[in-house]
Amino acid sequence: MTHIVVDPVTRIEGHLRIEAEVDGGKVANAWSSSTMFRGIEIILQGRDPRDAWAFTQRICGVCTTVHAIASIRAVEDAIGAKPPPNARLLRNLIIASQCIQDHVIHFYHLHALDWVDIVSALEADPHETSALAQSISDWPKSSATYFKGIQDRVKSLVERGQLGPFANAYWGHSAYKLPAAANLMAVAHYLEALEWQREFIKIHAILGGKNPHLQSFLVGGMATPVDPDAQASLNIHTIAHFKKLIAGAQEFVSQVYVPDLLAVASFYKDWAGYGAGVGNYMVYGEYPLDDEPSPELYIPSGVIRNRDISKVEEFDPSKITEQITHSWYDYEGGDGQALHPSEGETSPNYTGPEPPYQRLDTSRKYSWLKSPRYDGVPMEVGPLSRMLVSYVRGHEKVQGLVNHVLGTLGVGPEALFSTLGRVAARGIETQVLVDKIGDFVDDLASNMGSGELRIHDNSKWEPSTWPDDCTGAGFHEAPRGALGHWVRVQDGKIARYQCVVPSTWNAGPRDSGGMPGPYEAALVGTPVADPEQPIEILRTVHSFDPCMACGVHVVDSGGREVTRVKVR
Amino acid sequence: MDDPSSDFGRELLARGVSRREFLGFCTSLAVMIGLPRSASAAIAEAIENNPKPTLVWLNFQDCAGNTESFLRASKPTAAEVILDLISIDYHEVIMAAAGHQAEANLRSVVESQSGQYIAVVEGSIPTGAGGAYMTVGGRSALQIANEVCGNALATIAAGTCASFGGIPAASPNPTGALGISDAVPGIKTLINLSACPVNAQNLTATLVYFLTYSKWPPLDHLNRPLFAYGKSIHDNCERRAHYDSGQYVEQWGDEAHRDGQCLYKMGCKGPVSFQNCPNIGWNDNTSWPVACGHGCIGCAEPDFWDKMTPFYEHLPGFPGFGRGSDIDKIGFWGTLGVTGAFAAHTLTHLGKRLVQNGGDKAQEGPPASTPLDEGDEK
Numbered sequence: 001m002t003h004i005v006v007d008p009v010t011r012i013e014g015h016l017r018i019e020a021e022v023d024g025g026k027v028a029n030a031w032s033s034s035t036m037f038r039g040i041e042i043i044l045q046g047r048d049p050r051d052a053w054a055f056t057q058r059i060c061g062v063c064t065t066v067h068a069i070a071s072i073r074a075v076e077d078a079i080g081a082k083p084p085p086n087a088r089l090l091r092n093l094i095i096a097s098q099c100i101q102d103h104v105i106h107f108y109h110l111h112a113l114d115w116v117d118i119v120s121a122l123e124a125d126p127h128e129t130s131a132l133a134q135s136i137s138d139w140p141k142s143s144a145t146y147f148k149g150i151q152d153r154v155k156s157l158v159e160r161g162q163l164g165p166f167a168n169a170y171w172g173h174s175a176y177k178l179p180a181a182a183n184l185m186a187v188a189h190y191l192e193a194l195e196w197q198r199e200f201i202k203i204h205a206i207l208g209g210k211n212p213h214l215q216s217f218l219v220g221g222m223a224t225p226v227d228p229d230a231q232a233s234l235n236i237h238t239i240a241h242f243k244k245l246i247a248g249a250q251e252f253v254s255q256v257y258v259p260d261l262l263a264v265a266s267f268y269k270d271w272a273g274y275g276a277g278v279g280n281y282m283v284y285g286e287y288p289l290d291d292e293p294s295p296e297l298y299i300p301s302g303v304i305r306n307r308d309i310s311k312v313e314e315f316d317p318s319k320i321t322e323q324i325t326h327s328w329y330d331y332e333g334g335d336g337q338a339l340h341p342s343e344g345e346t347s348p349n350y351t352g353p354e355p356p357y358q359r360l361d362t363s364r365k366y367s368w369l370k371s372p373r374y375d376g377v378p379m380e381v382g383p384l385s386r387m388l389v390s391y392v393r394g395h396e397k398v399q400g401l402v403n404h405v406l407g408t409l410g411v412g413p414e415a416l417f418s419t420l421g422r423v424a425a426r427g428i429e430t431q432v433l434v435d436k437i438g439d440f441v442d443d444l445a446s447n448m449g450s451g452e453l454r455i456h457d458n459s460k461w462e463p464s465t466w467p468d469d470c471t472g473a474g475f476h477e478a479p480r481g482a483l484g485h486w487v488r489v490q491d492g493k494i495a496r497y498q499c500v501v502p503s504t505w506n507a508g509p510r511d512s513g514g515m516p517g518p519y520e521a522a523l524v525g526t527p528v529a530d531p532e533q534p535i536e537i538l539r540t541v542h543s544f545d546p547c548m549a550c551g552v553h554v555v556d557s558g559g560r561e562v563t564r565v566k567v568r
Numbered sequence: 569m570d571d572p573s574s575d576f577g578r579e580l581l582a583r584g585v586s587r588r589e590f591l592g593f594c595t596s597l598a599v600m601i602g603l604p605r606s607a608s609a610a611i612a613e614a615i616e617n618n619p620k621p622t623l624v625w626l627n628f629q630d631c632a633g634n635t636e637s638f639l640r641a642s643k644p645t646a647a648e649v650i651l652d653l654i655s656i657d658y659h660e661v662i663m664a665a666a667g668h669q670a671e672a673n674l675r676s677v678v679e680s681q682s683g684q685y686i687a688v689v690e691g692s693i694p695t696g697a698g699g700a701y702m703t704v705g706g707r708s709a710l711q712i713a714n715e716v717c718g719n720a721l722a723t724i725a726a727g728t729c730a731s732f733g734g735i736p737a738a739s740p741n742p743t744g745a746l747g748i749s750d751a752v753p754g755i756k757t758l759i760n761l762s763a764c765p766v767n768a769q770n771l772t773a774t775l776v777y778f779l780t781y782s783k784w785p786p787l788d789h790l791n792r793p794l795f796a797y798g799k800s801i802h803d804n805c806e807r808r809a810h811y812d813s814g815q816y817v818e819q820w821g822d823e824a825h826r827d828g829q830c831l832y833k834m835g836c837k838g839p840v841s842f843q844n845c846p847n848i849g850w851n852d853n854t855s856w857p858v859a860c861g862h863g864c865i866g867c868a869e870p871d872f873w874d875k876m877t878p879f880y881e882h883l884p885g886f887p888g889f890g891r892g893s894d895i896d897k898i899g900f901w902g903t904l905g906v907t908g909a910f911a912a913h914t915l916t917h918l919g920k921r922l923v924q925n926g927g928d929k930a931q932e933g934p935p936a937s938t939p940l941d942e943g944d945e946k
Binding site for chain 2: 005006007008009010011012013014015035036037038039040042043047048050051054055058059060061062064105109110113118160162164165166167168169170194197198201202204205206207208209210211212213215216218220221223224225226227230231232233328348350352353354355356357358453454455456458461533534538549
């Protein structure tokens with residue numbers, strides 16, 4: 001039995017530590033620990049709930065819109081504000097573009113180097129790479145000369161001995177299976193994706209003034225005026241700019257990302273047999289298509305248990321609880337409790353080893369994450385959950401793409417319950433969204449043309465219009481999965497705030513019954529050829545797209561006053 | 569660089585960057601860092617000929633927003649060149665190595681290039697719980713910062729968290745979070761690039777400044793480069809004429825809002841915020857928050873999470889008010905109770921700044937009216 005520690009887990013957002021026991025070339029047991037805590041929910045106590053979105057937004061700068069969206073929805077639910085149709089469309093545009101851009105960055109910049117050997121690309125014949133690229137896509141940047149230029153650039157890094165961020169990795173590891181020609185193609189697209197994401201995310205700069213940390217969210221609507229005839233509003237120039245950026249995204253996703261995904265996956269089909277995890281999948285749903293109290297959602301909600309895709313349960317928010325048996329927090333009623341977020345309480349209490357330390361005692365508390373549970377069991381959230389629920393619910397577009405991907409790879413639906421399944425689902429979702437996002441622009445343009453210019457519910461802006469004491473919940477599908485915020489507003493101020501976050505669901509530690517979280521469960525059985533170079537562990541962990549700063553949070557203390565320290 | 573046989577020329581060609589595009593980029597950098605356009609040739613030469621310095625990027629109590637901002641650096645193709653001219657030997661978000669291999673990369677820089685590398689810090693440093701609120705490889709942020717920043721040629725704090733503590737340090741600061749200057753006192757060269765997140769253009773320009781002149785840019789009293797933080801948002805705001813004319817947005821989505829009038833009454837903190845957003849914009853100058861319709865939240869200022877909130881309460885009155893001053897007086901008296909604490913903090917802060925800046929902004933400084941002075945003492 002070999003004990004492995006991977007800390008820092010790199011190419012993620014935030015700070016994650018994995019400890020694992022390897023026996024007979026496979027992971028026998030694994031523990032996921034988050035090693036950073038800020039306490040943003042404590043900081044929110046007593047503040048104006050209209051400001052909360054800006055605070056929670058700073059939980060994460062990668063998925064930089066998600067906590068703002070969940071926050072304004074929660075406060076609107078509490079105070080009874082009703083955002084007008086244009087606000088819904090502007091938010092759908094922001095959410096979809098966030099998801100598209102985030103998934104592309106994840107595939108190329110955070111995950112690809114687990115599958116692609118950059119050093120091997122030096123040995124490629126650029127003509128072979130060119131032939132490969134042209135056989136899988138019409139993407140124009142595919143000449144041998146082009147790939148030779150890329151290869152020379154990588155060569156110059158190696159020759160100068162300045163590999164920078166690519167230094168000292170697992171190059172040459174036996175787990176890398178791509179031929180040199182494919183490695184070179186992937187390296188070229190890694191660089192192209194870096195250029196593309198900068199261009200595409202200008203859609204956020206238009207909609208929010210800047211990215212990261214867009215600044216146009218409002219409780220009750222959005223702060224970006226719309227008027228086809230005004231210079232200082234989202235106008236006809238904007239609509240044209242949106243369409244151009246979206247057309248570019250459609251090209252990149254369908255001609256580069258999805259073909260690359262299929263090409264890479266075809267060499268790693270054995271990874272459809274690893275990394276299954278807990279086998280329960282949960283989705284809150286996203287993209288409201290109308291303005292009713294319970295709108296139709298383009299990506300539907302639902303719960304699948306035990307990998308049974310013959311049925312989907314309705315999602316019931318009252319079944320969510322959080323446990324802290326293995327988390328560095330205390331519960332007043334004892335550590336064995338499971339509390340619903342609206343009743344949540346937390347006080348951080350670090351009981352781990354004093355830094356610097358070598359090992360965590362995983363029999364005790366070992367993470368800043370809590371253990372969320374749905375109806376008492378762990379749930380995986382994210383693109384795979386969304387595509388499974390949509391697939392089973394009969395979402396035509398999703399069914400068509402899932403069947404296409406499975407058919408191309410020659411595998412059955414059971415292959416989805418795996419490390420590779422997560423990677424594929426993310427690509428499928430990206431294609432679904434680039435094909436849908438244009439509808440939101442068309443609807444917005446249509447509203448603007450018909451004189452519907454409202455962006456905000458002004459009737460609930462002043463705190464004097466709010467109930468003295470009210471509670472609300474806001475649900476959102478972030479790129480990494482189901483996100484919920486719960487808020488209580490008393491006398492115009494935040495009395496309680498809690499977030500239950502995708503990476504808490506996926507990366508959380510064991511619960512009171514010793515049941516592992518999704519990362520921990522998915523790692524068991526993962527092969528490890530060389531414990532000194534555990535690239536396989538990174539593959540499975542990265543397939544979830546960890547976002548640790550999101551995962552770590554703390555709730556208020558159940559209405560207890562938190563003393564405000566006097567500001568300097 | 570005209571010589572396409574040079575290493576740099578070949579690299580540019582491989583990236584599809586023409587000489588004309590590259591010089592255009594250098595010119596825009598020259599203008600941004602406050603140099604005459606003619607300095608662009610010197611910048612181009614410096615970029616072409618100086619050896620690649622090593623940079624390590626430390627993520628502490630962060631959200632990775634500054635990293636993401638860096639990845640959005642505008643003038644994309646030329647910014648790629650800048651990236652390639654710096655050897656980023658440690659950056660947890662993008663580096664291929666993980667675990668002890670990653671730690672070895674950092675150790676190697678600190679040991680073999682002591683005093684020669686640039687450290688970039690993202691995120692605040694928690695001092696509570698013996699450092700356990702943030703560890704990497706079992707070591708606390710403070711232990712890592714002392715070693716890495718203590719041995720660096722210079723440290724750049726990217727974003728407000730690293731500069732001043734930022735959101736983790738907001739009241740009641742549950743983790744005892746500090747900016748790098750307070751956590752590791754005595755760093756010999758420290759540059760704060762505050763903002764939430766840092767504007768990538770200001771980060772790349774700071775590095776280019778160093779490559780060009782072999783020295784760091786002149787700083788304000790908060791260690792921020794004057795080329796980026798020398799003037800207030802308000803002074804350069806495209807909506808300033810509406811402020812002076814007393815034309816204000818009263819409700820989100822009203823005619824004034826659609827017409828791009830002043831956001832002062834909706835809580836804009838531009839008058840007390842110092843940064844170059846109106847000049848260089850965000851995301852390749854696509855937009856910036858006020859242009860998109862929301863007020864400035866003062867994200868580059870120390871303690872802005874406490875001093876600039878509530879974000880939608882407007883600032884107390886300012887002198888220099890034009891025809892709209894009567895509107896403001898009403899608003900001022902109506903909100904004095906709410907903004908009293910804000911006024912005290914802001915004006916004290918602004919007063920200090922004015923003194924330290926030599927008072928050259930005195931004519932547009934804090935109000936001289938006695939009610940505010942009283943408020944200041946509350």
